[in-house]
Amino acid sequence: MSGGHISRALIDKRKKHGFLPKDSAEAQAFAARSRTETDAMISNGRISYRLLGDELHEISVDDALAGTRWALHASGADRVAWRPNKSAIYALLEQKFGATFGYKWEPENAVIAGRYSKASPVERQFVSWPKGQPKIGGSNVTLYDMLLLPLDAFDNYKQNIKRSAKDESQTDAEMRDVFARAAATGIGYKGLSGISWRACLAPFELPAYFLAELELLARAVFHFSDAVDALYATHKSLQQLLNHKRPDRIAPLMKRGKVSIIRPDVVISFDPEQPTKLRPVITEIESCPAGQGMTHAMQAGYKLSLDMVDEFVAMLAGRPFIVLSTSEWAEYVFDQATFCKALRDRGVDARVLFDSTLEKIHDHAMANWVAPAGLPEHLQSAWSRDFLGRLDKLGFLEFVSGVEVVDLPETVGDAVVFRFGYFDNFAPATIARMEQWQDAGAEISNPLQFPLESKSLMAAVKLPSVRAWIATNCGDEELAVLDRCLADTVVVGTEFGDLESLRNYRAHLVTKFAAWDGNNESWGARSLVVGHSVSGVEWNRSLGELNALPHPVVAQHLIASTLHSAAFIDAAGVHGTVTNARTRLTPFFLRGNDGVVRHGGSMITLREGTMRIHGASDAVEGPVVYK
Numbered sequence: 001m002s003g004g005h006i007s008r009a010l011i012d013k014r015k016k017h018g019f020l021p022k023d024s025a026e027a028q029a030f031a032a033r034s035r036t037e038t039d040a041m042i043s044n045g046r047i048s049y050r051l052l053g054d055e056l057h058e059i060s061v062d063d064a065l066a067g068t069r070w071a072l073h074a075s076g077a078d079r080v081a082w083r084p085n086k087s088a089i090y091a092l093l094e095q096k097f098g099a100t101f102g103y104k105w106e107p108e109n110a111v112i113a114g115r116y117s118k119a120s121p122v123e124r125q126f127v128s129w130p131k132g133q134p135k136i137g138g139s140n141v142t143l144y145d146m147l148l149l150p151l152d153a154f155d156n157y158k159q160n161i162k163r164s165a166k167d168e169s170q171t172d173a174e175m176r177d178v179f180a181r182a183a184a185t186g187i188g189y190k191g192l193s194g195i196s197w198r199a200c201l202a203p204f205e206l207p208a209y210f211l212a213e214l215e216l217l218a219r220a221v222f223h224f225s226d227a228v229d230a231l232y233a234t235h236k237s238l239q240q241l242l243n244h245k246r247p248d249r250i251a252p253l254m255k256r257g258k259v260s261i262i263r264p265d266v267v268i269s270f271d272p273e274q275p276t277k278l279r280p281v282i283t284e285i286e287s288c289p290a291g292q293g294m295t296h297a298m299q300a301g302y303k304l305s306l307d308m309v310d311e312f313v314a315m316l317a318g319r320p321f322i323v324l325s326t327s328e329w330a331e332y333v334f335d336q337a338t339f340c341k342a343l344r345d346r347g348v349d350a351r352v353l354f355d356s357t358l359e360k361i362h363d364h365a366m367a368n369w370v371a372p373a374g375l376p377e378h379l380q381s382a383w384s385r386d387f388l389g390r391l392d393k394l395g396f397l398e399f400v401s402g403v404e405v406v407d408l409p410e411t412v413g414d415a416v417v418f419r420f421g422y423f424d425n426f427a428p429a430t431i432a433r434m435e436q437w438q439d440a441g442a443e444i445s446n447p448l449q450f451p452l453e454s455k456s457l458m459a460a461v462k463l464p465s466v467r468a469w470i471a472t473n474c475g476d477e478e479l480a481v482l483d484r485c486l487a488d489t490v491v492v493g494t495e496f497g498d499l500e501s502l503r504n505y506r507a508h509l510v511t512k513f514a515a516w517d518g519n520n521e522s523w524g525a526r527s528l529v530v531g532h533s534v535s536g537v538e539w540n541r542s543l544g545e546l547n548a549l550p551h552p553v554v555a556q557h558l559i560a561s562t563l564h565s566a567a568f569i570d571a572a573g574v575h576g577t578v579t580n581a582r583t584r585l586t587p588f589f590l591r592g593n594d595g596v597v598r599h600g601g602s603m604i605t606l607r608e609g610t611m612r613i614h615g616a617s618d619a620v621e622g623p624v625v626y627k
Contacts, residue, residue, distance in 0.1 A: 018269035018560030182301030188334035191383040198568040200622025211626035218589035220478040227469040242451040245552040257447030263289035266585040287446040293338030298623040311598040320349040326421030327356035337396040354402030362387040378572035422453040454515035458489040488557040506531040514552035525612040581606035584613040
């Protein structure tokens, strides 16, 4: 495995992303090193360490842990002591892995041939692990990886946070009511109707202070987008970063406007300064999100306050609402239509308008919609491609329509328009028509600004001009919360994301398409590569291939997600529990013309045994309440 260069900057990043809580063994070890001992250099597959004041000799990354030799310290013919020549590393690993894995090293005697004469065998001692050693994918790893990889990268890691959710004694009748109330909203995805995920037996609880942190973070993210809006026209460094590998088919459109809807992807982590306190870390800022309808359906299903609709009505302030949707994302029509139906029930003129006729979309669905692989039998039997039939049955055809691009209306008055799709998904003429709507008085809730749909945007927070704008216009507190709660992001192949650094940091990174890949692979964790899950050779090859792509790719620092247990029930009535599940929290935040930031509600997705955390039939999902 390839390693990396441990610098003070990397230590700070690991702390930021939850891997070095203040009182951890690793943090104490690094703190004990002198300033001249802050680096551990990896070169040609070997690592040289100087740690805790104990000089450690070079360790080959191929050195099997069970065969690591002890050093004999003797005086004349009398043995004084046996101790491993890498004792500081062993002590640190025992402290790091002991409680979780029962990790402990012990001496083991063996007789081997003499060093200089095979005819003179001598007794040696080796390090062994009677209870086994931490493995990844069933395989041994190097001392370097054991030192630096997060605990939850290793097999059989368990660190549960118990929740006060109802247990499996929850009656099926109660949960059938939850399913029925959610289904009555019209919610569905592609060929599936109602709740097709594993439903939490109760809303997922997070502390009230966590919501306060999210709200502060949301305001900072809105202002971050304002900074990019204000600076793009005049700041070359910002232009260069955001235009990196922007395909020619994506116009560098930067129509002035304010973002009014975001739904970030948030990982729940521990605060490194207060290890018992939870902290949000954003991995993606999404301004073209799905999930408004699903959030509303969950709130209705679990009989919670209908904040998604209430706060949206307040933000609209009496204006009509139009979802201009790409036909490429037609599988989400039931989510968007569910939300528009709820708004219409509150008196809002809300509708969904596709950039293609519904008949064409229906024909495409009938011919091409395929049930996801591994779909449970109870969902396979309910699968339906009847796009138009379901819309009609649900009463959605009253406000869901589609037209050819040339037939899009010339104006939409003062409506708030939600662009549901990226620039990659719309014809240039459709984008031009949206510009026309905005010039005539409409508000585009996710402005016609090409960087908003690219994960490259998150890297812009590093630029001095952006930081200065935020500090001057919003204050140091907002800049600090962005630094604390945005996952460290670089664009592969640029100044901050040069390949050599990324090669060395494999154990700490993930990569994913930033945008404009032409095949909708830049969302849903479809392009995710996790550094510690591949070999050094595979990682280097992957970086080379990613750098050669005609669209941008980002690398992000790995985040130490808290791991959770949650009881669930599926649509077939089968109960179960996930343990050690990673999280993806998706809160909706809205910003009206009054500048007030409103929280519309949050959903959580939990999956175990993977870092690909997204909605799926095997994912546990539920609404979130903050107490």
